[in-house]
Amino acid sequence: MALTNAQIDQIRGTAHEVREDVLRMVHAAKCGHPGGPLGMADFMTTLFLAHMRLSKDNLHAPERDRFILGNGHTCAGYYALLAQKGLVARDELMRFRKMGSPLQGHPHRNAEIGIDFSTGSLGNSLSVAVGMALAARLNGWDTRVFSASSDGESQEGQIWEAATSAAHYGVGNLTVIVDFNNIQIDGVMREVMDVRDLREKYTAFGWHAVDVDGHDVVAVDQALCDARDVLDRPSAIIAHTTIGKGVSFMENQAGWHGVAPNDEQFENAMAELAAAKP
Amino acid sequence: MESVLSTTRKLAPLASGDVQKIATREAYGQALLELGEERDDVVVLDADLSGSTKTKGFSKAFPERFFNIGVAEANMIGTAAGLAAMGKTVFASSFAMFAAGKAWEQTRQSVCVPELSVKICATHAGLTVGEDGKSHQMLEDITLMRVLPHMRVIVPADAVEARLAVRAAAETEGPMYVRLSRASTPVILSEEYEFQLGRGTLLREGGDVAIAACGVEVAEALGAAEILAGQGIEARVLNLATIDPIDTELVVQAANDCGAILTVEEHQIRGGLGDAVAQTVVRHAPVPMELLGMDDAFGQSAPASELIPHYGLDSASIAARAQELMRRKG
Numbered sequence A: 001m002a003l004t005n006a007q008i009d010q011i012r013g014t015a016h017e018v019r020e021d022v023l024r025m026v027h028a029a030k031c032g033h034p035g036g037p038l039g040m041a042d043f044m045t046t047l048f049l050a051h052m053r054l055s056k057d058n059l060h061a062p063e064r065d066r067f068i069l070g071n072g073h074t075c076a077g078y079y080a081l082l083a084q085k086g087l088v089a090r091d092e093l094m095r096f097r098k099m100g101s102p103l104q105g106h107p108h109r110n111a112e113i114g115i116d117f118s119t120g121s122l123g124n125s126l127s128v129a130v131g132m133a134l135a136a137r138l139n140g141w142d143t144r145v146f147s148a149s150s151d152g153e154s155q156e157g158q159i160w161e162a163a164t165s166a167a168h169y170g171v172g173n174l175t176v177i178v179d180f181n182n183i184q185i186d187g188v189m190r191e192v193m194d195v196r197d198l199r200e201k202y203t204a205f206g207w208h209a210v211d212v213d214g215h216d217v218v219a220v221d222q223a224l225c226d227a228r229d230v231l232d233r234p235s236a237i238i239a240h241t242t243i244g245k246g247v248s249f250m251e252n253q254a255g256w257h258g259v260a261p262n263d264e265q266f267e268n269a270m271a272e273l274a275a276a277k278p
Numbered sequence B: 001m002e003s004v005l006s007t008t009r010k011l012a013p014l015a016s017g018d019v020q021k022i023a024t025r026e027a028y029g030q031a032l033l034e035l036g037e038e039r040d041d042v043v044v045l046d047a048d049l050s051g052s053t054k055t056k057g058f059s060k061a062f063p064e065r066f067f068n069i070g071v072a073e074a075n076m077i078g079t080a081a082g083l084a085a086m087g088k089t090v091f092a093s094s095f096a097m098f099a100a101g102k103a104w105e106q107t108r109q110s111v112c113v114p115e116l117s118v119k120i121c122a123t124h125a126g127l128t129v130g131e132d133g134k135s136h137q138m139l140e141d142i143t144l145m146r147v148l149p150h151m152r153v154i155v156p157a158d159a160v161e162a163r164l165a166v167r168a169a170a171e172t173e174g175p176m177y178v179r180l181s182r183a184s185t186p187v188i189l190s191e192e193y194e195f196q197l198g199r200g201t202l203l204r205e206g207g208d209v210a211i212a213a214c215g216v217e218v219a220e221a222l223g224a225a226e227i228l229a230g231q232g233i234e235a236r237v238l239n240l241a242t243i244d245p246i247d248t249e250l251v252v253q254a255a256n257d258c259g260a261i262l263t264v265e266e267h268q269i270r271g272g273l274g275d276a277v278a279q280t281v282v283r284h285a286p287v288p289m290e291l292l293g294m295d296d297a298f299g300q301s302a303p304a305s306e307l308i309p310h311y312g313l314d315s316a317s318i319a320a321r322a323q324e325l326m327r328r329k330g
């Protein structure tokens, strides 16, 4: 079912809050990765609010949906969404990357707050998602397994091993969303190591694959609905995004992949976000 | 078993004046620039971390001899093996977690079995990578690399030694693993220092207990010896930069003279430096030992300056453990 206007407004409003939290967290930690999660905020919020069945009520239900963040460095946005879901205390967000916090620099599996898997080493995630999807199917559950990945992570060979097996076993309950921002650490992805057209690649591997504007929450929602309805194959949503989205000086800059803003940059970024509040 | 001579080693020349802090990865970048200038058979590979690993300088100076493989470490090591098989001397870099971890089997099959000149220079090793947390804190690489036949393993103590170790890697045929750090650490050795592959160095004389360390823990070991001296205990400090092949002579001499050896590393104690020293001591000169490092645990996110004391790897903790160990001496 299509999103109502009220739902669209709610997703946009929450994505805005996620962006603010990402900046607050990385600024407080004095390190971390702001660019990726700013770019992913719109599609991640659409996924978490409109599709993924994860809440305080079903946290420990074995058949609930699962999520695995393949590009684990972008976890600030993921943690902010877990806080939106009431699974992580808001105070805890400010302890991101500090000694003893469950909000580690890269996600660490934690059943109490809904982190379904440990990541951080790129390339490992999609195989794990395939395993989860196979287990759900074995158990006869209607669990959907969602996995986030990135253009950079798509350079790892294991992603394509997983893509092969996911199609071979026809795990229709698996959806991967790829954050395609054409940026990686060493610069512009097309120049560093071009992964080319991922929709064509996934299609050739036997997947249902689509391109979407990763900032268009209606289009992302539609792609997630379509993915749910494709039952015989896994689905890949190539979400085209702008790294650093919402903070002009971070947009399209590889330099903001993994650097914290200083105090002045933080104030400017927050002011710019506030001015654009939906 | 080879016979072990007991000769007396000279103290290594130490840096004097104000303590400078430089990361060993910086020295690696410097050495690569020198090697690129001196030799045209040197080729460098990286996996989307050239700014962090410091291969970027080489990539700018010698763009035709630099290949960014992207986020694909196994592919990087395989490609390095192919280049080396055609006669190139290849340096391949990423974070230690991915260089040693992701590409281990490629390293075994395509680099060590055919004995190729691939020099894996892995940065951001150990706990001192800090906030990135357990997924990035490589604490098992010494074990993984030292177990491989033909692989030589070097963990430089500071920037001076790192530069010389990288140069030695280029001059020596065959596979090599050089473990480098992200954090800026004190420069311990003076510019007169001469690195010899397979030789440890004596940094401080003492006969009450020996502390053998590598990498960032060498500075902590020297600090521990200072604390112990204040309590009337003379600790010998060894820098065992080459872990494979280990400097049997230096270790045996320390065992015989001091009667107890403490090892310190920002690495798992299973299979690491402590393990290499223990194997040597058990075979040639059994004495009580204690192994400091990560004891079968992963790390966590926090600043490096908090993690080192948290896991008992700071000078004060080392000094306390050295005193405990001395009570076990015969």
Ligand SMILES: Cc1ncc(C[n+]2csc(CCOP(=O)(O)OP(=O)(O)O)c2C)c(N)n1
Pocket (backbone or CB within 6 Å): A035, A036, A071, A073, A074, A120, A121, A122, A123, A150, A151, A152, A153, A181, A183, A184, A185, A243, A257, B047, B048, B049, B071, B073, B098, B102
């Ligand atoms: C196996 C592995 N290799 C290298 C890294 C270091 N690393 C972290 S993020 C990254 C770039 C990934 O590209 P992408 O996800 O597209 O980055 P973004 O768009 O968020 O800037 C690299 C190389 C890693 N985490 N894992």
